[in-house]
Amino acid sequence: MSDLLRIEGLVVQFGGVTALDGVSFSVREGQICALIGPNGAGKTTAFNAISRLVRPADGQIRFAEHDLLGLEAADLSGLGIARTFQNLALWPGMTVLENVMVGRYARGRVGFAASLLGRPARVEDREVRARAYAMLDYFGIADVAHRDCEGLPFGTLKRVELARALVAQPRLLLLDEPAGGLAHGDVRELGETLMKLRDDHDMTLLLVEHHMQFVMGISDYVVALDLGRNLVAGNPAELRDSPELVEAYLGAPV
Amino acid sequence: MAAFTISEGSGAHRRLRWGAGLLGAAFLIVLPLVIPSVAQIETITQIVCYSVAILGLGLLVGHCGQISIGHSAFVGLGGYTTIILVADHNWPYLATIPVSVLVCLVAGALVGIPALRIRGLYLATVTIAVAALFPVLVNKFPSFTGGPNGKFANEEMTAPDWFFVNPYTPTGPPTDHYYAILVVAALMFLIAHNIVRSRVGRAMHAVRDAPLSAAASGIPVAKVKIFAFAVSAAFAGVAGSLLVIQLPAVSDTRFDLYLSIFLLVALIAGGSASIAGAIPGAIVFVVLRTYIADWAEGLDLLGGRPDGGQIVGILSGALLIAFVFLLPGGVIDGLKALRRRIVEIVPRPPRDWERYRFAGRSRTDQPAVRES
Numbered sequence: 039m040s041d042l043l044r045i046e047g048l049v050v051q052f053g054g055v056t057a058l059d060g061v062s063f064s065v066r067e068g069q070i071c072a073l074i075g076p077n078g079a080g081k082t083t084a085f086n087a088i089s090r091l092v093r094p095a096d097g098q099i100r101f102a103e104h105d106l107l108g109l110e111a112a113d114l115s116g117l118g119i120a121r122t123f124q125n126l127a128l129w130p131g132m133t134v135l136e137n138v139m140v141g142r143y144a145r146g147r148v149g150f151a152a153s154l155l156g157r158p159a160r161v162e163d164r165e166v167r168a169r170a171y172a173m174l175d176y177f178g179i180a181d182v183a184h185r186d187c188e189g190l191p192f193g194t195l196k197r198v199e200l201a202r203a204l205v206a207q208p209r210l211l212l213l214d215e216p217a218g219g220l221a222h223g224d225v226r227e228l229g230e231t232l233m234k235l236r237d238d239h240d241m242t243l244l245l246v247e248h249h250m251q252f253v254m255g256i257s258d259y260v261v262a263l264d265l266g267r268n269l270v271a272g273n274p275a276e277l278r279d280s281p282e283l284v285e286a287y288l289g290a291p292v
Numbered sequence: 293m294a295a296f297t298i299s300e301g302s303g304a305h306r307r308l309r310w311g312a313g314l315l316g317a318a319f320l321i322v323l324p325l326v327i328p329s330v331a332q333i334e335t336i337t338q339i340v341c342y343s344v345a346i347l348g349l350g351l352l353v354g355h356c357g358q359i360s361i362g363h364s365a366f367v368g369l370g371g372y373t374t375i376i377l378v379a380d381h382n383w384p385y386l387a388t389i390p391v392s393v394l395v396c397l398v399a400g401a402l403v404g405i406p407a408l409r410i411r412g413l414y415l416a417t418v419t420i421a422v423a424a425l426f427p428v429l430v431n432k433f434p435s436f437t438g439g440p441n442g443k444f445a446n447e448e449m450t451a452p453d454w455f456f457v458n459p460y461t462p463t464g465p466p467t468d469h470y471y472a473i474l475v476v477a478a479l480m481f482l483i484a485h486n487i488v489r490s491r492v493g494r495a496m497h498a499v500r501d502a503p504l505s506a507a508a509s510g511i512p513v514a515k516v517k518i519f520a521f522a523v524s525a526a527f528a529g530v531a532g533s534l535l536v537i538q539l540p541a542v543s544d545t546r547f548d549l550y551l552s553i554f555l556l557v558a559l560i561a562g563g564s565a566s567i568a569g570a571i572p573g574a575i576v577f578v579v580l581r582t583y584i585a586d587w588a589e590g591l592d593l594l595g596g597r598p599d600g601g602q603i604v605g606i607l608s609g610a611l612l613i614a615f616v617f618l619l620p621g622g623v624i625d626g627l628k629a630l631r632r633r634i635v636e637i638v639p640r641p642p643r644d645w646e647r648y649r650f651a652g653r654s655r656t657d658q659p660a661v662r663e664s
Contacts, residue, residue, distance in 0.1 A: 089508055115510025127505030129498055131565070140498045144510030146491040150519050154483050159490030166491070168645040176650040184639040202509065204650065239650075 042067040042210055042242045043088070048097035050083050050266075057083040058094070059266040065210070065259075070236050070243045072253045075263035076287055081246040082124060084263070085214055088244075089114060089121050101210065115144035118209035122199045124218060124246075128187045134198050135183040138170035141202035173201040177231075193224045204235075211235065213245040217252045225249065229256045254278065262286065294636030305637060320474060324467045333466040334538065335578060340470070340477045341534040343574035346559050347484050347567065348527020353556070354564030355488060356520035357500025358407050359415050361552045362422030366396050366525040368547030370532025372430070372437055375542045378445045385449040385537050389476065392529040400525020404518045423552045427544035442543030449537050466538075473534045480530055484567050487523065496520055550605075554581060557608045561615050563622025572623035576611070580604055 043065040050058040058080045065071040073081045086092040088099055090111040099106040104117055120141070128137050146166065152158045174180045177197040182190060187198065196216070203211060216232070217225045233256055235241045247253045253260060254274040262269040262277065264286040270277060277283055298304040324333050345367050352358050370392035377383040377391060406418045430437045437443060451457060451468040458464050487493050495516045498506035503513050536542060554577055562573020581604060588603035619626055 091504065091508070110512070111507040112510050112512045115508075121508055123505060123508070127502050127508070129501035129505075131501045132494075132497055136494060136497070140494050140506070140511070141509050143491060143495060143498075148491045150492055150515075153487050153490035153492035156482070156486045156489075159486060159492075162491060163489065164642065165648070168642040169648040171642045171645040172648040173650055175645070180641065183641070206510070 040067055041065065042102060043244065044098070044100045045084070045088070046098040046100075048084065048087060048099065049095045050080070050087055050092055051095050057266055058087070058097075060097070061263060061266065061268055062097075063261040063268065063271060065242060065244050067242050068236065068240065069258040070232060070245070070256055071259045071261065072257040073244065073246045073261050073263065074248075074250070074253055075269065078265070079263040079269075079286075080266040081263055082214060083266075085121070085212060085244075085246055089119070089212060112144075115206055115208075118207075119212065120203035120206050120208035120210075121212035122196075122203050122214060122216065124214040126192075126195050126199055128195060128199060128202070130186065130188045133184050133186055134174065134179070134190070135167065135170050137187060137198055138173055138201045138205050139166050141205040142166050142169060143206075145206060170201070170205055173205045174198075176204075177201055192219055193221065196220060196224075196228075200231075208241065210242045210244065213243065213247075215246055215248065217247055217249040225252055228252075232256055294632055295634050297636045297638055300637050300639045301643075308635070321471075324463070324470045328463070330462055330466050333463055333470055335582060337466065337470045337473055337538045338535070338582075339571075339574045339578045340473050341531050341538055341574075342555070342558070342577050343570045344477050344480045344534060345528045345531035345555055346562060346573040346577065347480060347570035348524045348531065349555050349559050350562075350564050350566070350570055350573075351484060351487065351496075351527065352520050352524035353559060354566070354569075355493065355500065356496040356517065356524075358404075358517060358520060359412065360403070360419040360521070360524070361416050361549070361556060362403060362419035363525070363528045363555050364423045364547045364549060364551035365426035366400060366528035367532040367535070367551060367555075368426050368430070368542075369396055369399055369525075370529030371536045371542050371547060372443070372532075373529070374533040374536040375443050375445055375540065376436065378536075378540065379443060385533075385540075386472065386476075389530055389533045392533045393526045396525040396529030397522045400528075401518050401522040403525065404521025407517050407521060408514050420549065420552075423549045427548055430544040430547075438543070440544060442541060442546075445536075445540035448540055469538050473537055476530065476534060480527060481567060481570075484527070488567060492516070492519065554608060557612050559622075561611060561622055563624030566622070566624045569622050569624035572627075576623070580608055580611075 041064040045064065046062045048058050048061045049056070061080065061084055073084060075081055083092060087094045088106065090106060090109060094107065101117060101119060106114070109117075129140070132140075146162055148159045148162050171180060171183055174183050177200065179194055179197050182194060187195060190198075196219075200216070216228055220228065229252055232243060236243060257274055259271070260274055260277050261271045262283050269286055270280050270282050298308065323336060327333050327336070345363065349360065349363050352360055373392040373395050374385065374388040377388040378385055403419065403422055407415050410418065431439050434440070448465055449469060449472065450465070451459060451472070455468065457467045457471070459468065495506065495511045498509065498511055499513050499516050507513050532547070558573040558577035558580075559569075561576040562571065563569025584607055585604050615622060
C-alpha cells in the first residue's frame with residue numbers, strides 16, 4: 039500500500055513561537071492513522087497546516103500526486119479531502135440538512151452564472167438534498183434534518199459534522215478530536231463507524247485524539263508528537279509501553 | 293399550534309403556493325387600475341423600484357453577511373447610466389437596463405475587493421466612502437452628468453400601441469411605467485430566488501455564518517464575496533434604472549448617503565435574510581421618505597420649516613432600534629410566524645433519497661478525485 043498523505047519537515051511558526059519544528063510522517067492509503075501527544079504538542083496545528091488554514095514556514099505536504107502547499111483551503115475538498123473541527127464549525131443559521139448539503143459544494147457544477155437561472159440549480163439541488171438526507175440517515179439522525187443546528191445535543195452535532203464531511207465522499211478524512219466531549223457509548227459507536235469507513239468504504243483517516251483507549255483500539259498507525267517534534271511512531275501495540283510516550287505524558291521519573 | 297397542517301410538496305401545498313402566487317400577481321396587476329390618483333400610482337411604483345434595491349442589498353447583507361452603506365452609489369450609477377443613454381444617445385429606456393447591470397457588476401466587484409481583507413465596522417466605513425464619493429463625482433463631470441443641475445430626459449417612456457392602457461388619460465402614463473417596472477422587478481425577484489436556492493446561495497450562507505469552515509468545505513470564500521458584491525450592486529443598478537423610468541430626472545441629491553442608510557433601515561425592517569422581506573422593507577422605506585416626510589413638513593411646531601428630513605431621520609433611527617430588539621427578523625418574520633399559526637407546512641424527506649444511501653467511496657457513481 040502506498041502513502042496517500044506525506045508530510046516532511048513541517049515547520050509552523052506563530053510570531054516567535056515555533057509550534058511545529060520539522061514534523062514528518064505519512065498516512066498510508068486505507069489506514070486509520072492517529073496523531074497523539076500532550077497538549078501543545080502541535081497536533082491541531084499540523085492538522086490545520088494540512089487543511090491549509092495555517093501557512094507553514096517550511097516543509098512539504100503531499101496528497102497523492104498533489105502538492106498541497108500550492109493550493110488553497112477551498113481546493114482540498116475537490117481533491118477528496120474533508121475534515122471536521124475540534125469545537126464544531128457548523129452554520130447555526132441553516133438547518134441540519136442544509137449544513138450537510140454545503141459539504142458537497144466541491145462536487146457541484148452550478149456556477150455563479152448558472153445560479154441565476156432556476157433549472158440547473160434545481161436539478162442539482164434535488165440530488166444533493168437526497169444525498170445529504172441519506173447521509174443523516176446513515177448516522178441515524180434523519181429525524182432532525184429540518185431542525186436548526188442550534189439547541190441540538192453535542193453528540194448529534196458531532197454526527198452532523200461527520201455527515202457534512204462524508205457527503206463529499208472524500209478519499210482522506212481528517213478528524214480533529216472526534217471523540218472529544220462524547221459520552222462513553224457514543225465513543226464506542228464512533229469507533230465502529232470509523233472502522234467501517236476504513237473497511238467497507240475504502241477511506242483513509244487521519245485523526246487527532248486525546249482519548250487513548252479509543253485511539254489504541256481503532257488505529258493502524260500512531261504518530262506521537264511532543265513540543266512540535268516527532269516523538270515516536272508505530273502501531274498501537276508497539277507504542278503502548280513506549281518509555282518516551284510515558285515520559286511525554288507523565289514526565290521523567292525523578 | 294397551527295389550525296391546518298399540510299405536508300411539504302403535497303397537492304395541498306402546491307395548490308396553496310400557486311393560489312397565493314396567482315392572488316399576489318392579480319393584486320399587483322389590478323392595483324393601478326383601481327387607484328384613481330396619479331400620485332398614489334407613482335408611490336406604489338416607487339415601492340416596486342426600491343424593493344429591487346433592498347432585495348439586492350439583502351443578498352449581500354442578509355445572505356452573505358457583508359455590510360454595505362454604499363448602495364446609494366450603485367443605485368445612482370444605474371440611474372445615471374439610464375438617463376445618459378436615453379437623454380444623450382436616444383436609447384429606449386428598457387434597453388439601458390442591461391448596461392446598468394454590466395456597469396454595476398464591475399463597480400460592485402471592485403468595491404467588494406476590500407471585503408476580502410476587512411469586515412464589519414471597517415468594511416462599513418469603506419462603503420460609506422463610496423456613497424459619499426458618488427455625488428462628488430457627479431458634480432465633477434457636469435458635461436456628462438449635468439452636475440448639480442441634474443439631468444432630464446425630454447420624453448417619458450411610452451408603451452407600445454397594442455398595450456391595453458389608454459395613454460391619453462392622466463393615469464395612463466404612470467400606469468404604463470408601473471407595469472414595465474413591475475415586470476422587470478418580478479424578473480429580479482425570480483433571479484434572487486434562484487441564487488439563494490442554488491449551491492451558490494448555500495455557499496453565501498456558509499460564508500455569512502462561519503467563513504473558516506466554509507473554506508474547509510471547499511467554498512472559495514473570496515470568489516463568493518466578490519460575487520455577492522457584484523450581484524448586489526447589479527440589483528441596485530437595476531433599481532436605479534427603474535427609478536429613472538418612473539421619473540426621468542436625476543440629480544446628485546437623489547442618490548446621496550442618506551439613501552444608503554434608509555435602504556439599510558428598510559432592509560432590516562423588512563427582514564434581511566428573506567427574499568420576500570424586500571417588499572415590506574420597500575413599503576417602510578417609501579412611507580418613511582414620502583408620507584412621514586410630508587407629515588413632518590406640515591407640523592406646526594416646526595413653524596413651517598422644511599425640517600421633515602430630520603424627523604424622518606429620527607424616526608428611522610428609532611424604528612431601527614425597535615426592530616433590532618423586538619423583531620430582529622423584520623416584518624417578514626412576523627408575517628411568517630402569523631402564517632405558521634394558520635398553516636403549518638411539515639417538511640418531508642427528499643424524494644428518492646434511498647437511492648443515495650451512503651456507500652462510501654467504493655461504489656461512487658463519479659470519480660472521487662476531480663482533476664482541477
